[in-house]
Amino acid sequence: MNPLIKPFRESLEMLDRVQAESVFQQALTTLSPIQAVEQVVVPALEQIGAAWEAGSVALSQVYMSGRFCEELVEHVLPPSDPDRKHQPRSAIVVLSDYHMLGKRIVYSVMRASGFELFDYGRMGVDELVARAQADKIRVLLISVLILPSALRVRDVCTRLKAAASGIKVLVGGAPFLFDAQMWQEVGADAMGHSAADAVNIVEGWMGEMQ
Amino acid sequence: MNATTMNSMQRTLTTLGQQEPDRVPLFLLTTLHGAKELGMSIEDYYARAENVIEGQLRLLKKYRADCLYGFFYASIEVEAWGGSTIYLPDGPPLCGAPIIQRPEDIDTLKAPDVATAPCLQRVFAAIRGLKAAVGDTVPIIGVAISPFSLPIMQMGFDKYIELLYEQPERFEKLMAANIAFSVAWSNAQLAAGATAICYFDPMSSTTNIPRELYLKTGQQVAKRAIAQIKGPTATHMASGRCLPIMADIADTGTAVVGVSGLEDLGELKAAANKRVSLLGNLNGIEMRRWTPEQAEAAVKCAIARAGRGGGLLLGDNHGEIPWQVPDEVLLAIGDAVERWGRYPLDWVEEYLAVT
Structure with missing residues (x-):
């Protein structure tokens, strides 16, 4: 170390x-x-x-x-630097929610860890599903704060799977911290307990995707 | 007093006095369920004080709780400052765009007049109606977002953190305006008939800021504000942690602390050291998928950890039961409080010995 x-x-x-x-x-x-x-x-x-x-x-x-x-x-290490990690096309979004801090933190920590990712801001289910597929995203990070938004992740995952998009979904935010089963219930592929956790999970997926 | 004759007010006051009442008071902070009860949308429900009065009274009877909740939604305060509210079909109304777009906006910010802001009059009317219905038999809880936590909605969480660390003078200007508003807002609810004010202060939680910063900021603001509020307060962390600052919160003069499900209720009770009572800490998020048996187990565990000697108001850990929590769970919580919350709690010692 x-x-x-x-x-x-x-x-x-x-x-x-x-x-x-x-x-x-x-x-x-x-x-x-x-x-x-x-x-x-x-x-x-x-x-x-x-x-x-x-x-x-x-x-x-x-x-x-x-x-x-x-x-x-x-x-x-500017975005154009060739040393930036060869990574799956990734995006981060706040789903149907108006609380942006969690996404902001994860976005910063991902970028500080050498990742580049699209920042989708805030989107509803329809817009997110369409945009993620159009952008050929491989890893989608979804941040929420309130319970109704966390439960709407299920709609996103169901539709992405139905479209055989192959997009892996990583979720994070308070509802998932307070209910350890919820990320599986909504059909996500993983849950990050913290921003750094998100980095580790995406790095793990990078290995699988190569 | 014969313990079997206690009403909700007597039960609550006894436990706040660190004495054992007839049973543990159930502070089931239901809000949105009133709209379900009346068969109307959340937006329609909050449009008229009469709806909230009727909803709260029905919920009180149905779930056998020990308090009425005058809370509409947090964003109603920001509406008074000129902001907007976004209604959801299945969750609490949210705050629209921040009213403080740039830190410079703070320089000319003025607190709204509580007596004339139309949105706040609905809350006063609801509290007056509840008071007329129950008199002094049931505590009526008013709500004020703390002056220290209000900026999360006024300017956005990230911008507020930056202000807190980087612009102390503007932070102080904002606190002066917010304290003036919060004190007037709290006192007007008390004048309308609220028994106490739930002072929501999640920003002060150690989940959000370190203790050293709390002592310099959130605690000082709370001391200034609570000293001017003409009634008892319950400081609520809205799911945030507070074990390391429990004694510091007690120093603000508050009577109750709303605590997180992420912390052990027994440790919190020890840290409270009879200086403050606890409100909590059932997990409102998990509650959505509890079975009646799980609800009973959670109630039993909380009472065992913190019920003895009084000083516990049993409730959820966030200060609002989510819309998604089904009736059968809330009814099971009430049943469990009846079954396991009767003092003298002589089953607790054996329960703790085996768990």
């Missing part, structure tokens, strides 16, 4: 951008940008995500650290 993970994580949790930047620059003295992202940024965000799940880190820290890492990685 890279020894810079701990000071990087701590500076993120303290919202100390100067220190986080300094640690990241230190990583870049011995690592390439993509190595620094994979060996320092991603593990630090994973640890922060796990700490949020355990209740020892707050959502505000997760959000601010994700946003900062996104900017940091954007700077050293």
Whole structure:
């Protein structure tokens, strides 16, 4: 494990951008940008995500650290960089819901982990099913906060499966955290407990899809 | 007092005094079910105070709960500030576009007049109607979103987090306006007949901000606001965690804390240390698919963990029972409270020994 993970994580949790930047620059003295992202940024965000799940880190820290890492990685590894991961076409969306923070956090953490993905914003079921197929999406991340929206994921999954789209659906958000069975009930392929969890799951799917 | 003759108010006041009443009070915070009961859409239901009065009174009788809930929907406060509400067919009305589009908008923000905002008059009328129906026999719970949590709806969660960390002066301006509104709104509900105010403050939860930040922000705001509210308050975390800040919340002067299903009710009770009572913490999301047997088991577990000695109002962990929760589950909860909630709870010791 890279020894810079701990000071990087701590500076993120303290919202100390100067220190986080300094640690990241230190990583870049011995690592390439993509190595620094994979060996320092991603593990630090994973640890922060796990700490949020355990209740020892707050959502505000997760959000601010994700946003900062996104900017940091954007700077050293722009979207056009060939070192960006070869990844399945992915998109993220808030389904029939007006609470955008969860999606914003996952989007930041995914991008800070070297992924590129479409940000669909907020969509209803019909629009999402049509758009995901038109864009030839392979991985669809759906974020919700309220229960009715979580239950509407079932319509999305049913229609994507009926169309034999092959799209894998990853869900996240409060209703899924409070009911551990719900992601299976609505027909999703997986559930992320945190943004970092989403990164791990999509990375796992990348292996399966190659 | 003969314990067998307690009405809901007596039962509630006894438990808030950290004494054992006749049975554990059931604070089943049903809202949307009133629309189902009256056979109308959620939007139509909330359009008239008379609907909410009739709905609440029917639900009180049907589910045998110990409180009436004057809550319409959270976004009604933002409507008073000039915002809009989006109605869903099967869930709580949501807040429309943020009224604060840019942080600069805060500089000219003024709190609306509670006495003239049309949307709020419906709530006052509903509380007055409920009070006329039950007098002092059943607690009527009014609701105010805390000044510290209201900006989640006023400007969006992400922008609010950024404001909190990056613009302390504007944050303070926003809090000044929100405290003025929240205090006036709470006191007007109390004047209309509410017994207490449920002060919804999920932003203060350690799920959302770290304790150090809470002590500098949310707790200070709560102290300022609650000191001016002319009645008891119940601070509700709306599913968020609060175990690490339980004593800090008690320091704000609140009487009750609404707690999360993600935390252990026994640990929360110990942390409350008789300084505050607990409201919770049945899992409202799982409740949707409970069998009557599961409902009974959940009630029994909660009472066993935190019922002894009073200080527990049994309810859900979010402050609103979801629309999707079926009648049979809510009825089973009432049955289970009758069966297992009767003091002196002499079955608890044996139950805890084997679970």
